[in-house]
Every structure is written in structure tokens, then in C-alpha cells.
Amino acid sequence: MTLPMLSGEPHVITAGADLLGEALDAQAVPRVRVDWRPPMPGTEDHLARVLADPRRAAANVRAAGRLTSARPQLVAVRPAHEVLELPPGTFLHAGPPIDWERASGPMRGALIGAMLLEGLAADAQEAGKLLAAGRARLDSCHHHRTVGPMAGVVSPSMWMFEVHDAEHGGTAYCSLNEGLGKVLRYGAYGPEVIERLRWMGEVLGPALRATLELTGPLDLRSLIAQALQMGDELHNRNRAATSLLVRELAPAVVEAAPGHAAEVLRFVNGNDHFFLNPGMAACKVSADAARDIPGSTMVVAMARNGTDFGVQVSGLGDRWFTGPAGVPDGLYLGAYGPADANPDIGDSTITETAGLGGFAMAAAPAIVRFVGGDVSDAVAATRSMYEITLAEHPAYQIPGLGFRGTPVGVDVTLVARTGLLPTVNTGIAGRVAGTGQVGAGLVSPPASAFTAALAALADAVPIG
Amino acid sequence: MSSDLVQVRTGVYHDSVSLMRVSQAVTGLPGVEVAVVAMATELNLGIAAELGFELPPAGPADLLVAVRAADPGAADLAAAELDRLLSGLAARTGSPAAAEHPPRTVRAAARLVADPGAAGAGGGPSTGAAGPGEGPQGTPSPAGASGGAALVLVSVPGPYAFAEAMDALDAGLSVMIFSDNVPVEQEVLLKRRASELGLLVMGPDCGTAVVGGAGLGFANVLRPGPVGVVAASGTGAQQVTCLLDLAGVGVGHVLGVGGRDLSAEVGGLSTLRALDALDADPATELIVLISKPPAPEVADAVLQAAGKLSTPVVTAFLGPGRDDLTAAAESVLRALKTEPPAWPSWPAAGEDGRTAAGAATGRLRGIYSGGTLCTEARLVAGTGEFTDYGDDEYTRGRAHPMIDPALRLEALAAVPPGDVALLDVVLGHGADPDPSARLAPAITAAVSRGVPVVVALVGTEGDPQGLAAQARALSAAGARVFASNAQAARHAARLAGAPVPVRSTR
Numbered sequence: 001m002t003l004p005m006l007s008g009e010p011h012v013i014t015a016g017a018d019l020l021g022e023a024l025d026a027q028a029v030p031r032v033r034v035d036w037r038p039p040m041p042g043t044e045d046h047l048a049r050v051l052a053d054p055r056r057a058a059a060n061v062r063a064a065g066r067l068t069s070a071r072p073q074l075v076a077v078r079p080a081h082e083v084l085e086l087p088p089g090t091f092l093h094a095g096p097p098i099d100w101e102r103a104s105g106p107m108r109g110a111l112i113g114a115m116l117l118e119g120l121a122a123d124a125q126e127a128g129k130l131l132a133a134g135r136a137r138l139d140s141c142h143h144h145r146t147v148g149p150m151a152g153v154v155s156p157s158m159w160m161f162e163v164h165d166a167e168h169g170g171t172a173y174c175s176l177n178e179g180l181g182k183v184l185r186y187g188a189y190g191p192e193v194i195e196r197l198r199w200m201g202e203v204l205g206p207a208l209r210a211t212l213e214l215t216g217p218l219d220l221r222s223l224i225a226q227a228l229q230m231g232d233e234l235h236n237r238n239r240a241a242t243s244l245l246v247r248e249l250a251p252a253v254v255e256a257a258p259g260h261a262a263e264v265l266r267f268v269n270g271n272d273h274f275f276l277n278p279g280m281a282a283c284k285v286s287a288d289a290a291r292d293i294p295g296s297t298m299v300v301a302m303a304r305n306g307t308d309f310g311v312q313v314s315g316l317g318d319r320w321f322t323g324p325a326g327v328p329d330g331l332y333l334g335a336y337g338p339a340d341a342n343p344d345i346g347d348s349t350i351t352e353t354a355g356l357g358g359f360a361m362a363a364a365p366a367i368v369r370f371v372g373g374d375v376s377d378a379v380a381a382t383r384s385m386y387e388i389t390l391a392e393h394p395a396y397q398i399p400g401l402g403f404r405g406t407p408v409g410v411d412v413t414l415v416a417r418t419g420l421l422p423t424v425n426t427g428i429a430g431r432v433a434g435t436g437q438v439g440a441g442l443v444s445p446p447a448s449a450f451t452a453a454l455a456a457l458a459d460a461v462p463i464g
Numbered sequence: 465m466s467s468d469l470v471q472v473r474t475g476v477y478h479d480s481v482s483l484m485r486v487s488q489a490v491t492g493l494p495g496v497e498v499a500v501v502a503m504a505t506e507l508n509l510g511i512a513a514e515l516g517f518e519l520p521p522a523g524p525a526d527l528l529v530a531v532r533a534a535d536p537g538a539a540d541l542a543a544a545e546l547d548r549l550l551s552g553l554a555a556r557t558g559s560p561a562a563a564e565h566p567p568r569t570v571r572a573a574a575r576l577v578a579d580p581g582a583a584g585a586g587g588g589p590s591t592g593a594a595g596p597g598e599g600p601q602g603t604p605s606p607a608g609a610s611g612g613a614a615l616v617l618v619s620v621p622g623p624y625a626f627a628e629a630m631d632a633l634d635a636g637l638s639v640m641i642f643s644d645n646v647p648v649e650q651e652v653l654l655k656r657r658a659s660e661l662g663l664l665v666m667g668p669d670c671g672t673a674v675v676g677g678a679g680l681g682f683a684n685v686l687r688p689g690p691v692g693v694v695a696a697s698g699t700g701a702q703q704v705t706c707l708l709d710l711a712g713v714g715v716g717h718v719l720g721v722g723g724r725d726l727s728a729e730v731g732g733l734s735t736l737r738a739l740d741a742l743d744a745d746p747a748t749e750l751i752v753l754i755s756k757p758p759a760p761e762v763a764d765a766v767l768q769a770a771g772k773l774s775t776p777v778v779t780a781f782l783g784p785g786r787d788d789l790t791a792a793a794e795s796v797l798r799a800l801k802t803e804p805p806a807w808p809s810w811p812a813a814g815e816d817g818r819t820a821a822g823a824a825t826g827r828l829r830g831i832y833s834g835g836t837l838c839t840e841a842r843l844v845a846g847t848g849e850f851t852d853y854g855d856d857e858y859t860r861g862r863a864h865p866m867i868d869p870a871l872r873l874e875a876l877a878a879v880p881p882g883d884v885a886l887l888d889v890v891l892g893h894g895a896d897p898d899p900s901a902r903l904a905p906a907i908t909a910a911v912s913r914g915v916p917v918v919v920a921l922v923g924t925e926g927d928p929q930g931l932a933a934q935a936r937a938l939s940a941a942g943a944r945v946f947a948s949n950a951q952a953a954r955h956a957a958r959l960a961g962a963p964v965p966v967r968s969t970r
Contacts, residue, residue, distance in 0.1 A: 013637070
């Protein structure tokens with residue numbers, strides 16, 4: 001059997017002692033130098049076991065293949081009580097599971113708001129008491145094929161985007177985006193917040209439902225691909241995607257809801273982030289297609305509840321691996337500053353999980369005005385993510401990088417080996433319940449979430 | 465009153481060989497007593513602690529700097545020079561395309577080789593496919609298929625080598641593992657995976673290889689030719705191929721397989737694969753298989769496999785009662801219908817014939833850098849005290865003696881008058897750029913003390929150091945120099961008055 005390296009001019013990749021690389025340079029042998037460094041401390045044995053797992057390579061090919069071949073389509077807008085098992089008094093929230101005791105300010109604020117919206121408490125004080133007494137049931141959105149930005153609180157009367165994966169058959173949900181400023185997802189629960197949510201339930205939701213019935217399924221894969229080429233990264237910048245969505249829906253909105261068309265379109269058009277939520281559902285349905293592949297080391301969810309940052313891994317089922325959520329580093333609105341910031345919160349890291357957001361920064365140079373830094377930082381952020389991902393997205397491409405696909409499919413072993421953590425773009429919620437948004441920026445997940453997942457992967461490697 | 469400078473720098477990584485050079489350079493500065501510049505591994509922290517430095521907490525991903533100088537002024541100068549040297553290391557890059565964003569793993573580098581467009585911002589159009597090893601069928605595609613044959617050279621510390629080597633195999637590339645201290649079960653796993661994928665794992669602890677004219681690790685510059693070598697012994701392969709080169713016979717490939725390959729645990733996995741690959745290589749007309757004594761059952765399997773090849777195989781299993789390496793090289797020449805030449809040797813300066821056999825009365829001291837050369841010399845001489853300074857025991861926390869002769873110089877200086885010193889000097893890429901420069905004064909000192917010095921000089925005229933130039937410098941210093949290690953050992957044993965079994969290597 002022939003060995004390819006024995007024919008043709010040699011080309012060498014070197015990792016390790018520079019002396020040996022220099023010896024090749026002296027012979028004019030072309031080479032690529034690996035800038036190698038030791039892995040995260042304490043991971044050597046786990047890495048050796050996981051990398052030796054004979055299932056790993058094929059499992060990751062399959063996981064990355066399913067994630068990148070998903071074809072998310074927006075098929076409907078429906079009330080949560082219709083599509084989710086959500087009996088009264090049950091609320092979904094962002095991130096890994098958490099109870100009231102450990103919940104941060106914005107999470108508590110959003111839960112209070114949801115209690116008020118559902119008519120389960122007369123005022124905020126009563127709502128807080130009931131929640132503290134354990135009178136509401138809390139569960140993670142991710143346990144219900146659902147994602148929610150920031151606090152991510154979902155209650156039965158809220159309306160949801162329903163996204164279907166035309167390739168693998170999955171379904172995922174995300175609530176409707178309320179806009180910026182004082183909004184429930186940032187922990188605000190004042191009268192204007194509740195009033196807006198009521199209008200969304202009475203007018204916006206039904207109008208969009210009727211609209212989708214007219215248009216039929218909307219191809220989100222193609223819409224996201226276009227938005228990337230128009231300067232969005234689909235997490236903190238959704239201006240192009242929202243504009244494209246309006247272009248797709250506007251005529252049908254007019255036909256489906258003539259009485260409310262102007263206010264509906266004005267609302268959608270007035271919120272650059274309106275597409276964030278259907279985009280998140282698209283990412284969720286894609287990532288879910290890659291779940292439960294034994295041996296796969298690919299991350300299928302990254303999510304924060306304002307206290308913990310958690311990851312889920314394809315080969316490890318529904319287990320969460322968590323570490324403390326960090327405080328984002330970024331720019332602040334008005335007089336707010338870092339002291340007002342809550343630790344990282346929200347399921348919107350599903351965009352990074354699916355190769356968008358912080359991973360697609362290079363596609364969105366305008367984002368640096370919003371999260372701080374230079375354009376070169378945005379390019380460097382995307383480049384470094386190729387180091388820790390399994391694939392490049394075939395449809396989501398970055399014009400500025402020669403139409404290279406976005407880095408997608410975080411591999412826990414590569415995170416441990418390189419010490420590079422996923423780059424996450426995020427909004428910043430005020431730490432006091434009821435405040436709302438105070439800024440936007442970048443945040444690093446805790447390394448411990450990934451090393452814990454790696455240890456569990458090592459334990460899951462079959463013996464022999 | 466001396467002044468200690470201790471720093472822990474986080475987020476800085478350099479390989480141990482580079483840092484040893486920096487440590488040496490700083491230690492050599494005026495007013496500096498000792499300098500430890502090393503990654504803060506347990507071993508290195510221990511070394512610094514033993515030297516009496518007060519150390520803050522640090523881990524293997526941190527760079528430890530510990531300098532003891534005569535006074536604070538000297539310490540400041542040392543710190544400045546240190547920064548200069550370290551920034552020099554940081555500025556080093558391999559390929560210009562990857563200079564700005566060098567890959568952090570072999571996996572990323574393999575992707576770069578397979579798709580150079582990934583390096584630059586304005587690269588070619590995306591193929592839309594995933595990286596290497598992630599094709600739709602999930603089968604690895606050989607990176608670099610378009611622009612020559614790629615392979616991977618791994619020399620990271622042993623505990624980390626597995627991940628990088630596995631990356632190579634996952635990307636469809638063969639790999640040479642220079643690193644030692646790789647657990648044997650990892651070696652077996654890698655080699656089994658390579659066999660399944662039709663690839664080759666050279667090593668671990670593979671010191672030398674030549675692939676398509678490129679010398680990897682410690683490698684001699686050999687004329688191209690029809691001989692292919694499979695070697696479980698680095699310096700053994702270097703001796704045989706250098707002698708072939710001296711006889712005018714060229715070598716196409718030298719495939720090292722690592723010293724453990726022919727053990728019962730590994731079962732010759734890479735040897736079998738390498739034999740097979742050379743047999744399939746149209747340019748290889750004769751295969752030489754070189755190893756220290758293999759496990760008997762493995763030797764049987766390997767010999768049986770070798771017998772089935774269409775290419776003739778000359779086997780050199782070094783051991784008591786077997787051919788030495790020089791004899792093996794001569795067998796190869798005869799198999800190629802070439803008459804073995806008289807192997808070159810260079811008389812010691814002032815040698816007049818009276819310093820012939822039995823002139824000295826003491827013992828033979830073998831001071832070696834090459835493991836196989838050391839074993840061979842011990843077998844050939846049949847007497848004396850031999851030390852392999854390339855052994856793990858002597859290379860912990862310091863560079864290999866082919867790069868840093870300090871320990872061997874100390875050993876040579878300690879040989880008592882009347883004893884005979886026998887040294888190897890191995891030339892080639894990766895080795896000391898001018899070994900005679902530091903050895904010559906030590907040799908002269910030994911000879912003038914009444915210690916005859918014999919040198920086995922393994923190299924070729926094409927080596928960067930040049931065989932003849934090094935031989936002249938060593939012989940001018942007073943050493944008797946042989947191109948054949950076996951001849952050097954025989955000569956040294958005779959000088960020491962030992963009854964050497966006469967065994968023609970002609």
C-alpha cells in the first residue's frame with residue numbers, strides 16, 4: 001500500500017521545538033508552524049481518553065453535518081399554551097435550570113412581570129412573595145425545544161415563533177421580541193412593559209399568525225445567509241435580517257390584518273432586533289438536530305440564566321455543565337456603568353452555538369461601534385473561532401473572508417487544548433430587577449463549564 | 465550579596481529547547497551566577513527551588529524566570545537581555561501566510577495546508593465543504609494533495625503529543641513523533657489508527673527521518689538514491705546511511721518507527737507499515753531494516769513480512785554475536801554490487817604509531833550522545849564503562865547532548881589519566897552547528913593529561929557542519945577520528961589494552 005508522503009515534494013507541519021522547524025527552514029522545506037501551547041491545566045488525561053475514543057471522529061462529522069445541513073423555516077406564530085406544555089403557574093426561563101433563590105435581578109424581574117401578565121399576582125410585591133414561596137414552577141427553555149433572549153421568560157399567554165427544520169424534521173420555539181429599553185427580557189416589569197406584552201398577545205401575535213398562514217413557510221437559512229452578507233452577525237446586529245423579514249412579510253401583513261397592518265409593521269420595523277428571536281429559534285432547531293450522537297464532543301447548547309453559564313454536549317444528552325456567568329465587557333447606555341451590569345444572561349448564545357453571533361463578527365464590522373473594539377478585533381474574533389470549531393458553515397458565509405463559511409460546531413476538546421473560549425456578543429442587563437438594558441458587549445464563558453464537560457466525556461468513553 | 469530576580473509571566477509559551485538556549489545565553493552574561501528561564505512545570509519549579517529561589521505559585525502554562533546576579537545592576541541588565549531574547553523567540557514564524565494568525569493545533573494547520581485560502585483574508589472562494597476530515601462521507605482526505613505530500617512533525621512535550629498526532633491522522637496525514645515520554649498505550653492506539661487509515665506513525669521518540677529529501681529531527685544530508693531505511697533506532701540509521709553516503713550510495717527515505725516499535729506491546733505495527741510502503745515505492749530498490757534486538761515473536765513476524773516483499777531487505781538487528789552497523793552497511797553495498805570502501809579515519813595530531821594498541825593501561829570510557837551508537841560500541845569493545853547522555857535520565861530539564869555538550873564535556877574532563885575516552889559526534893540538521901568548537905579544547909586538555917581520545921564521527925560531507933572539516937578540527941585537537949563507530953570502538957578498546965575479537969568489517 002502506497003504512502004502519499006513518499007511521493008512529491010514534502011510539506012511539513014511542525015508542532016513543538018522551534019529548533020526542528022528551523023532545521024526544515026534551513027533545507028528550504030515548506031512548512032506551517034503550529035503556535036502550540038499546553039492545554040488547560042488538568043485536562044491532559046481527559047483529553048487523551050476522549051481523543052482516543054474510536055467513535056469521536058465519525059460522531060463529530062455527523063454532529064457538525066446535521067447542524068450545518070439543517071434547513072430552518074419559520075412556519076407559524078402561535079400562543080405558548082398551544083404549543084408548549086405550560087400549565088398556568090409554570091414559566092420557562094433562559095439558561096440552565098435555576099430556582100428563585102439563586103436567580104439574579106433581571107431574572108427575578110422578568111418572572112415578576114410574567115406573573116403580572118398572567119394575572120397571578122396583583123402587584124410586583126405579591127408576585128415576588130409568591131415566587132419566593134415556590135408557588136410557580138420554573139424550568140429551562142432548552143428542556144422544551146425553546147430559547148429566549150436575556151431572561152428568556154416564557155409564560156402561557158405569550159406568542160411564539162415556530163421554526164421547523166425541513167431537513168431533519170425538528171421544531172423549535174422562541175418568543176416575540178419586545179424591542180429595546182425597558183422590556184421584560186431585561187428584567188423590567190413596569191406597566192408599560194406589561195401593556196406592550198398584552199398588545200403583542202392581542203394584536204401582534206394573531207396578525208403574524210394570519211400573515212404566516214398566507215405566506216407559507218419562510219426560509220430562514222437563506223434569510224440568515226443574506227443578512228450575514230449585509231453586515232449582520234445575527235446576535236447583536238439584526239438590522240439587515242429584520243429588514244429582510246419585513247420585506248418578506250409586509251404585503252401579507254396588509255392582506256392578513258388590514259385593521260392592524262400599520263401598527264404591526266411600525267412595531268416590527270421600529271425594532272432592529274425583531275429578527276433575533278426567529279433567528280434564535282432557527283439556531284436552536286439546527287443545534288437540536290445534532291443532539292444525542294454518542295461519542296460526539298460538539299457543543300449543542302450554550303446558555304446563561306444570569307447566574308450560571310451552562311453548556312450541553314451532543315454525546316452527553318441533556319446534562320448541563322456550568323460555571324459562573326461572567327460580567328460582559330462592553331459599552332454602556334447613558335449614565336450606566338460596569339457596576340450596574342448583571343452577569344451574563346440569555347439563551348441568545350444559541351447563535352454562537354450555531355456559528356453566528358460572536359463567531360460571525362468578521363461579517364459585521366459595524367458591530368464594533370456597539371460592543372467596543374476595532375474592526376480588526378472583529379476579524380480576529382472570527383478567525384480564532386475556527387480553532388475551536390469542527391466545521392465551516394456551507395451557507396453562512398463571510399464576504400470579507402473570501403466567502404469562507406462561519407466557524408461552527410464548538411468542540412470541547414479543542415477548547416481545552418487551545419484555551420480559547422467561545423466569543424460571545426451580548427446585551428447587558430441591569431443587575432437590579434426592573435432596570436432593563438444597560439449596555440452591550442462581549443463576554444467569555446467560564447472555562448470550568450468546558451473542562452467539566454470534557455471530564456464527563458472522558459467518563460463516557462467505553463472501556464476497551 | 466547576590467540579587468535574585470524572580471518573575472512568573474502568564475500567557476507566554478516557548479518550547480523547552482528554545483528556552484534552554486535563552487537560559488544559557490543569560491547565564492553567560494557578566495555578573496549572572498545562574499538563570500532558569502523555563503515553563504513552570506513541576507520539574508522546572510523543583511530545579512529553581514533547589515537553587516534556592518523563592519518562587520510564587522505558577523503552573524505549566526506560565527513562564528518562570530529566575531535569575532541570580534552578583535548585584536541589582538547585573539540583574540537589571542540580565543532582565544533587559546532576557547526580554548530581547550524572548551521577543552526574538554516570539555517574532556519567529558514559520559510560513560508567511562500563517563504569520564499573522566498562526567494555527568494553534570495540528571488540526572488547524574492541516575486545514576490551512578489543505579486550503580491555503582483559509583490563511584489570508586482574501587483567499588479563494590469557499591468550497592462550501594467542511595475542513596479536512598469532515599467531508600460528507602466522513603473519510604479523511606489527505607491534506608496538501610494538490611501541492612505535494614504533507615506530513616506532521618510533533619515535538620511537543622510527551623504528555624501532549626497524542627492530541628497533535630491524532631489530529632494528523634484525523635486529517636489524513638502521516639506523522640513523526642519526536643517527543644519521548646509518550647505512554648505506550650497511546651503509541652499502540654495511534655499506530656493501530658494509522659494502519660486502518662493507510663498512514664504511518666514514526667515514533668514516538670523518533671529522532672531522525674528523511675522523507676522525500678527533507679531531513680526531520682536530527683537528520684543527515686544524504687545523497688538521493690535507491691535505498692530505503694526502516695529504523696527503530698535513530699543513530700543506528702544515521703550511522704548506516706552516512707556510511708552508504710560515503711560509499712557513494714544514496715538513500716531515498718529513512719522511516720524511523722520509534723525505539724519501542726518492535727517490542728511485544730507494539731508488535732512492529734509501524735515497521736510492517738513502513739516496509740509495505742517502501743515496497744510499494746517505485747524508487748526504492750533495496751530496504752534496510754535497522755533495530756536494537758527486537759522481541760523474538762515480533763522479529764519473526766517482521767522477518768516473515770520482509771521475506772514476502774518484492775524488494776530485497778537487508779536486516780541489521782544489533783545484538784551480541786550479530787553484525788555491527790558498519791558490517792550491515794557493507795552488506796547493503798554488496799547487495800547493490802558495490803565494493804565497500806575503506807572507511808575514512810583521521811589520525812590524531814602527533815600520533816606516531818607508538819600510541820598504538822595497549823599504550824594506555826586504564827579503562828575504556830564511552831561518553832555517548834547516541835543510544836544505538838553507545839550500545840554498538842559497548843558490544844564491539846566488550847569492555848569499559850559506557851554512558852548514553854542522550855538517555856532520558858540525562859535529558860530531563862536540559863537539551864539533548866547533540867545540541868548541548870555540557871554534560872559530556874564534564875565527563876571528559878573527569879576521565880583519569882591512563883584511561884581511554886571514546887566519544888561519538890553526530891552531525892546533521894538539528895545537531896550542534898559546530899560541535900568541534902567546544903569539544904576541541906576539551907580533547908586537547910584530555911590528551912595532554914594522558915587520556916587518549918577516540919571519536920566516532922557520524923555525518924556526511926553534505927551536512928551543514930561538513931564531515932571533513934569537523935574531522936580535521938577534532939584530529940587537530942588530538943583525537944583519533946573514525947567515520948565508523950565500530951572501528952572507533954575497536955581502536956579504543958585496543959588502546960585500552962583489551963583483547964578485542966578481530967572481526968573484519970571489510
